[in-house]
Amino acid sequence: MEEKVKISMLCQLYGKLLTKKQFEFIDHYYNNDLSLSEIAENNNITRQAVRDIIKKGEKKLFEYEEKLMFMKRMLNQQKKIEKALSELTKIQKDSSDKQVANVLESIKKELNCLV
Secondary structure, three states, rough: OOOHHHHHHHHHHHHHHHHHHHHHHHHHHHOOOOOOHHHHHHOOOOOOHHHHHHHHHHHHHHHHHHHHHHHHHHHHHHHHHHHHHHHHHHHHHHHHOHHHHHHHHHHHHHHHHHH
């Protein structure tokens, strides 16, 4: 997974555990695609200060994930759901029973809501 996407996802999961500035700067940098210079100018601080705040926030996000593993579990759960959906589709295609097909379709809809 690309590093930027990973940090953005971690920020969604653990962002509220960061300081207000860390969350704000990481959000602007990764999700709003602002440069360090733009963030610095908007906050009347140096580019280096922005970089330091972002790096400290990133470190915290990775520490939280290392300890809590929410993202890892979420991605594993998503893979399992996708596999189950694939298997249900195979069964549904091979089934000639209309009632079974309806039940499988209902289960697929429920699983799709989780992805």
